[in-house]
Amino acid sequence: MIFKELGILNFGKFENKIIELDRGLNLISGENEGGKSTIVNFIDGIFYGFSRDSLARKVRDDIFEKSRPWSTNLYKGYVLLSDQSEGYRVSRDFDADEISILNIENGEDLSKDERNYLNSRIPQPGLIFFDMSRRLYRSSFFISQRFSQVEEDAAGEIKNKIDNFSVSQDENLDLTKVLDKMNKDLDELGTKRRKTSEIGRTYGELEKITAEKINFASLRENYEKTAQAHKDAEEELKDLEDKMRGRKLFELQELKKKLKESQEEKKSQDENFDFSDLERAIEINRSTGLYSSKLDDLLSQEGHIFEIDDDAELDYKRFKEIKEEIALLNENNFSKEIEIISADIHNIEKVAFKYFLKIFLSCLAGGATVFLSIYFKKYFLIIFSIIFFTYSYFRIVKYRENKDLLHRLKNKLVDFKKKSMDKTIKKKEFDKDFAELLEKYQARDLKALSEILDEKKEENLKNISKNEYNESWKEKNHLEIRDTKEKISELEAELLKIFEKYGVKNIKDLKNLFYELKDYNKDKTSEYEYRIEALERENLSGEIYREESLESISDKIKEVTREISNLEGILKTQEESLEKLRSLEEKSFELEDKLKKLEYKRELLELSIDKFETFIKLRRRDTLPILKNNISNYLDKMTSSKYSEILIDDRFDIKVYDKNVGDYVALDRLSLGTMDQIYLAFRLSISKIITDKKIPLVLDSHFDSYDDERLKNTLEVLKDEEQVLIFSSSNREREILDKYNLTYNLIKL
Incomplete structure (x- = not known):
């Protein structure tokens, strides 16, 4: 496998940079900071996308950001490679994480091949072409100067x-x-x-x-014993409750028998005792009492004269007269009149004083005018003095009117003061009379005294009326007394017959006889019915129990x-x-x-x-x-x-x-x-050990510590490799290659 062309379109400092590579040695030469490391990173990025192995999310290392293009937003590139006589074009858009893997010979598209995503969510074509992870690829086919000077x-x-x-x-x-x-x-x-x-x-x-836990060894056994005792006690309680219900059932049966017997006994007694006799006796006794009371009233009222309290009558009359006189005195408020007249006198005296000052000043002004006119012989000025004297005259008239009014008011003030004094003396006399009456009738105040005297007055009026009535009623009273005595005798005779029938001496014994019988039967019956009703409400069931109470x-x-x-x-x-x-x-x-x-x-x-x-x-x-x-x-x-x-x-x-x-x-x-x-x-x-594939070697500034002899020998070894990319910032590699006529492809940056 060899890289034929590196298309660095937008990557780091490069833009549209095309590097053509050959089989064997390829020397890529450039100054420091000339972009050699950028090309090394480009190869890594094309095949592995700077990704770290993670299927959970997309994770990249720092090289991704460091390699961003300097002058454009585009971030792309491609590599042309040849593998076993077939050519491929691998291109990548780094920002979009999009790759294109195209077989140039037959047009096959490997972009969606599952092998791209075996180790990362970012596609890695290196897994297809190199059959190894990024970590293994960089630790085997990427070789740099590894050591320091130690x-x-x-x-x-x-x-x-x-x-x-x-x-x-x-x-x-x-x-x-x-x-x-x-x-x-x-x-x-x-x-x-x-x-x-x-x-x-x-x-x-x-x-x-x-x-x-050893301290609690016996606790569980004790707990089980206590629990068993508790269970036994609950069972015993249940048994006792069953017995209680059985005993109540027995009590219920007995109460029903007693109730029946009581009802039969009451029926038998009702036949011997006639309650109408009791009712008649009570009625006779009540009527006899009424007639007896009437007789007592008639006898007590005959010839009785009700007493009239003359002293209270006089005190009542005197109290009312004093109250009326005090009301009349209170109608004349001399203190208010004195206050008003005193204020008027004060105001008139002030006005009189003002008039006096005006008279004095006007006379003084008139006299001064006469004096000055004579003194300065300006006699016509005497006319002006007439004005002052005329004004003084009218003021004198007013002054005299005020003095006369003042005299009358003072006389009136003296008269009102005398009347006020007389009123005070009378009130003191009335207070003395009230004190005597309060002490006589033991009253707290005048209101209580008034109520007491009113009661005395009313009682006298009633007694007077009774005395007048007694005089008219005395004649017919004797006939009514006789009739009442006869009625009482008849009722007593009838009542005596009832007493003899039941063998009693008086109405009290008769009532006791009937009521005791009635209450006895009623109480027994009520008690039995109440107890039966209470027991029936319990909805008792089970067997009857008689042994215990x-x-x-x-x-x-x-x-x-x-x-x-x-x-x-x-x-x-x-x-x-x-x-x-x-x-x-x-x-x-x-x-x-x-x-x-x-x-x-x-x-x-x-x-x-x-x-x-x-x-x-x-x-x-x-x-x-x-x-x-x-x-x-x-x-x-x-x-x-x-x-x-x-x-x-x-x-x-x-x-x-x-x-x-x-x-x-x-x-x-x-x-x-x-x-x-x-x-x-x-x-x-x-x-050679990890794969049979002949993958291009990348040596980045690896020979800096080699002397010429070592470098020549090493290059002699590397020339036999399928493809080697040597990155260098010096001319030593080129000089030695030329010196020993070793074939190579030179790329200058």
Whole structure:
């Protein structure tokens, strides 16, 4: 298989860059930052899309963003390749994740081939053409300068990569780390004896819980005994309740018999006792009482004179007169009149004073005018003094009117004050009279006194009316007394006959006789009916029980109920302890289950480690001889037979046989250039072991540490490969190729 053309349409710094490649050596030369690494990434991107293996979602590495075109939004390219005489065109739109794989010879389209999506949701044509994953492809057919200037580190890296490939077929996949991780996990699991390990801690917790469970050893047995006792008590209670129902059934039958007997007894008694006689006797007794009361009233009222309280009558009259006089006095509010007149006097005095000032000032002004006119001999000014004197005259008239009014008001004020004083004196006299009346009739206040006097007055009026009525009624009263006495005698004779019939002396004995009989029968019947009704409401059923009384059965039920209550309390306490025991058992079960899982995990890890170690040994045994042979052949050609054999012992220490020394030399004693040759021999060996396909090799600045001799020998080896792409920023490769007339295709960037 060879790449015939790289069509870098829009990728990194390149736009529409076409690179034609030939079979054999292809030297791609350019300055630093000239785009060599971009072309290497382009090849990786076309065949694998910068994808990381993931079928769950699309995942790319950082190269995808770093390789975006600088001057356009398009992100495309293609590769023309030839495989077993058939040509293919592989193109990719990186942004859209779209590929096109076309067989140029027969037009077959492999774009939808399922192999593109075996490892990733981003299509990978490399799986079709190289039959390997991106990781394996980059670790076998992509070769760069691998090492720094520290020889010890370089030797260690070569050793690790050869070891990794001998086991996993991938130089970057170190299965010994997986083995170390498994051993670490096994160590963390530990054993029962190592208490700090996970198994040890779990076993310790289980022992602690087991010790706690011992404290509850007898609890379950005690709980079962208590539960059985509780069950027996409940059964006994049920039996007692059945007996109670049976006894009640017996009581119900007996009560029905007694009720029937009571009803028959009542019927027999009703035939001997006539309740109409009792009713007649009661009626006669009541009528006799009424007539007797009437007779007493007639006798008591005959000749009776009701007393009239004359003193209360006089006090009532005097109280009303005082109230009327006080009402008349209160009609004249002298205090208000005095207040109004005093205010008027004050206002008039102020007005009079103003008039006096005006008179004084106007007279003064008139006098001053006369004086000044005479003094200055301006006699015509005397006319103006007349105005002032005229004004003074009218003010004097007003002043006198006010003084007269003031005099009258003062006289009126004196009169009102006298009347007010008289009114006060009278009120004090009335208060004294009221005090005497209040004390006489023991009244709290005037209102109470008024009520008392009103009652006295009303009582006097009634007594007067009665006295007047008695005078008119006295004549006919004697006839009514006689008739009433005769009626009473008739009723008493009839009542005596009833007493003699039933052998009693008075109405009370007769009532007791009838009522006792009636109440006795009624109470017995009611009691029987009530008890029968109460028992029938219970819907009793079952067998009749006669041996024990209701009270005895009830006492036993109370005793058993108390016992059940005590047992329930004990059970509740025991159940709380049992709950803790159940919790410990659940925890113990969880820990036992966890311990089983941990032990199983330990056994599984031990088995896995054993199998894995066996697998590694077998892989090394199968792969290392082939790998050693291939590396030795390549190294012999690259070093002109100086280093013709490589030795790898059981501890994976690598040595190279040096013909000049005649002995094996340790890897860390070799130069960086030699180690780069060994690494290249290793990578070439890998490419031959992992696949039969002749896939183009890509060497990116790999020969920087080679001297001219090493470079010439290595190029001599590489010229026999199907296709090699050498990327270089120097002219050394070109000069040596030209110097030794080696065929190659030169591409300048």
